[in-house]
Amino acid sequence: MYTNDFEYYRADSVDDALTLLSDHAGAELVAGAHGLLPRMKTGDESPPALVDIGQLRGLDMIEEDDDGTDLSIGALATHAEIADSETVRQRASVLADAAAELGDPQVRNGGTIGGNLAHGDARSDPPAALLALDGSLEVRGLDDKRTIDATDLFEGPFETAVADDEIVTGIRIPTIDDAVSGYRKRRDPLSGYALVGVGVWLRTDGETIEEARVAVTGATTTPARLPAVEDELEGEAITEDTITAASAKAGITVDDGAFVSDVQASAEYREHLLTIDTERALYDVIDISQ
Amino acid sequence: MSECNISIIVNGEQHELTVEPRTLLVSALRDELGYTGANVGCETGRCGACTVRENSKTIKSCTRLAVQADGSEIETVEGIADNGDLTTLQEQFQEQHGLQCGYCTPGMLMTADTFLRENDDPTREEIREAIEGNLCRCTGYQNIVDAIEATADQLGGQR
Ligand SMILES: Cc1cc2nc3c(=O)[nH]c(=O)nc-3n(C[C@@H](O)[C@H](O)[C@H](O)COP(=O)(O)OP(=O)(O)OC[C@H]3O[C@@H](n4cnc5c(N)ncnc54)[C@H](O)[C@@H]3O)c2cc1C
Ligand code: FES
Ligand code: FES
Numbered sequence A: 001m002y003t004n005d006f007e008y009y010r011a012d013s014v015d016d017a018l019t020l021l022s023d024h025a026g027a028e029l030v031a032g033a034h035g036l037l038p039r040m041k042t043g044d045e046s047p048p049a050l051v052d053i054g055q056l057r058g059l060d061m062i063e064e065d066d067d068g069t070d071l072s073i074g075a076l077a078t079h080a081e082i083a084d085s086e087t088v089r090q091r092a093s094v095l096a097d098a099a100a101e102l103g104d105p106q107v108r109n110g111g112t113i114g115g116n117l118a119h120g121d122a123r124s125d126p127p128a129a130l131l132a133l134d135g136s137l138e139v140r141g142l143d144d145k146r147t148i149d150a151t152d153l154f155e156g157p158f159e160t161a162v163a164d165d166e167i168v169t170g171i172r173i174p175t176i177d178d179a180v181s182g183y184r185k186r187r188d189p190l191s192g193y194a195l196v197g198v199g200v201w202l203r204t205d206g207e208t209i210e211e212a213r214v215a216v217t218g219a220t221t222t223p224a225r226l227p228a229v230e231d232e233l234e235g236e237a238i239t240e241d242t243i244t245a246a247s248a249k250a251g252i253t254v255d256d257g258a259f260v261s262d263v264q265a266s267a268e269y270r271e272h273l274l275t276i277d278t279e280r281a282l283y284d285v286i287d288i289s290q
Numbered sequence B: 001m002s003e004c005n006i007s008i009i010v011n012g013e014q015h016e017l018t019v020e021p022r023t024l025l026v027s028a029l030r031d032e033l034g035y036t037g038a039n040v041g042c043e044t045g046r047c048g049a050c051t052v053r054e055n056s057k058t059i060k061s062c063t064r065l066a067v068q069a070d071g072s073e074i075e076t077v078e079g080i081a082d083n084g085d086l087t088t089l090q091e092q093f094q095e096q097h098g099l100q101c102g103y104c105t106p107g108m109l110m111t112a113d114t115f116l117r118e119n120d121d122p123t124r125e126e127i128r129e130a131i132e133g134n135l136c137r138c139t140g141y142q143n144i145v146d147a148i149e150a151t152a153d154q155l156g157g158q159r
Helices: A014-023 A036-041 A079-084 A086-091 A093-101 A105-110 A113-119 A126-132 A227-233 A240-247 A267-285 B025-032 B088-095 B105-118 B124-130 B142-155
Strands: A007-010 A028-030 A049-052 A062-064 A070-074 A136-140 A145-149 A154-156 A167-174 A179-187 A194-204 A209-217 B004-010 B013-019 B051-054 B057-060 B073-075
Touching: A014 A049, A014 A167, A028 A036, A062 A086, A070 A086, A079 A093, A079 A105, A079 A113, A086 A093, A093 A126, A093 A179, A093 A194, A105 B057, A105 B105, A113 A126, A113 A136, A113 A167, A126 A179, A126 A194, A126 A209, A179 A267, A194 A267, A209 A227, A209 A240, A209 A267, A227 A240, A240 A267, B013 B025, B025 B051, B051 B105, B057 B105, B088 B105, B088 B142, B105 B124, B105 B142, B124 B142
Parallel strands: A007 A049, A028 A049, B004 B073
Antiparallel strands: A062 A070, A070 A167, A136 A145, A136 A167, A179 A194, A194 A209, B004 B013, B051 B057, B051 B073
């Protein structure tokens, strides 16, 4: 299976990659090729040139800030590296979960977090984690750099706020000690991607939910937070009733027509599954003991 | 049509070759260099028949461009036997009937060989998770899991 012909350039720095992108109209970045190459094989994308950043050094680190409040992950960190990182597991377990649930061992070695988030595939796992963690992307253009918040990132199927001439250099995640988080995935049996994926992040004092972030991927045309669920959780005691009431709001947060409908599941069924999986994701991270 | 010169090490041997950028790594290995161990099953990244190691990590070589592997070290199933002597893993695939048609076997062996380097005393559940990216349409997996388990038992943590 051959893709269309294209020119290939290997960048030796971020600046070099940005220059190559601006010099070659229509050129696209390639990191792991696990999002792009399948789409080039099917003809869904046909870039005239690829700029390879896969071998750039120093963009695969996973580190905590000195004061331990932020976690930085380089764009080229692979899903396997994130899934295996003790730091990510401790500070942002929803992301470690999402990376560990993604694809299979070889795919986790092949694909990168930056590529995954820039790609904007609405069936992907990491988006729900980034949204639940209130993380952001660090992005560089030829003349400037900027930050894109997770909530502004996903614009539509394979559409993200990352411009064609920009490079995601890393992701940044605020972390605090008294938070718990987790990701629950229901796999599409055919593709292995998320039929429904729910990421949750909660800050509690052990009795009351002080702050909540809940996000969906797979079920909807773009990954999104579920504010109605979050509102229902915040300020409430950690009880079964709270979880039941909050999960019941999962569907109403999503705009009409935003649920995906395909051969695997109708929009109505996905909405039903989202309620169930939101409930399960909440039970996964909190301990109800009375 | 553009072409690129690349240099890759395959099973310890250095190769220089000229490929079109769109050449998949699996095609370069098979058609240009004659390493036909890596099989092409689905070409979509699902079946794992094309699994090789790139810089010690397993990847699906149908979902890598050959140009991306320029400068990398690749290991294929041809390279795992010791001077033609089968490894314990290969012997156990034979012993336990871990194959029928054999199409998935090179990929299974690369995945299992790599997995056993990281985990020399796995549970059956861990073995099943490790071969999640390798499909077999013949055996029903039972005997493949047996073969990997028997290898771990036999090597008894000596790797
Ligand atoms: C068989 C298979 C199964 C999979 N299963 C899952 C799954 O279950 N869940 C899941 O979430 N994903 C899954 N994926 C996709 C996932 O593996 C990829 O990691 C991801 O979609 C793309 O990452 P990449 O590094 O391969 O990016 P590439 O394919 O190289 O690039 C993807 C897109 O992002 C752009 N891009 C790449 N890097 C950057 C950057 N640093 N800055 C700006 N733009 C960039 C590229 O130009 C391209 O448009 C699967 C893939 C395969 C092949
Ligand atoms: S041929 Fe590569 S995964 Fe099937
Ligand atoms: S032995 Fe035939 S596919 Fe596995």
